[in-house]
Amino acid sequence: MAVERTLSIIKPDAVAKNVIGQIYTRFESNGLKIVAAKMAQLSQAEAEGFYAVHKERPFFKALVEFMISGPVMIQALEGENAVLKNRELMGATNPKDAAPGTIRADFAESIDANAVHGSDSAENAAIEIAYFFGK
């Protein structure tokens, strides 16, 4: 299996709920190492740039507003199959559909405020890690 990296964001709802540590424990106890991390208040331009792929979607404006509504915790995770592993730990985009025991099932309120972001491919992970951490 390949050791790879993925980009994770703990979104404003989960930071406000004070569960950064609980989410980090899930990463660490499932073989994902935090290799870079920073807390940030995203600007509108940063959030729009990050989610540019969704800019034609009806939820784009609300998503950007949500992502700048408070601080986020951004981290690069490293481990075997890190992209897929993180997606498994996160659960489905809509917490109503997320499997029991996943981060979104346990900490997310709704599809708009769904606790975490995780890259969906190794290719996007490289782009997203560079977006926040440079090379």
Ligand code: UDP
């Ligand atoms: N989103 C939303 N409404 C929707 C679909 C998505 O607010 O109907 C938001 C949600 O926060 C999601 C993000 O847009 O996490 C990106 O959507 P994507 O389909 O890439 O889901 P993810 O990869 O985060 O599971």
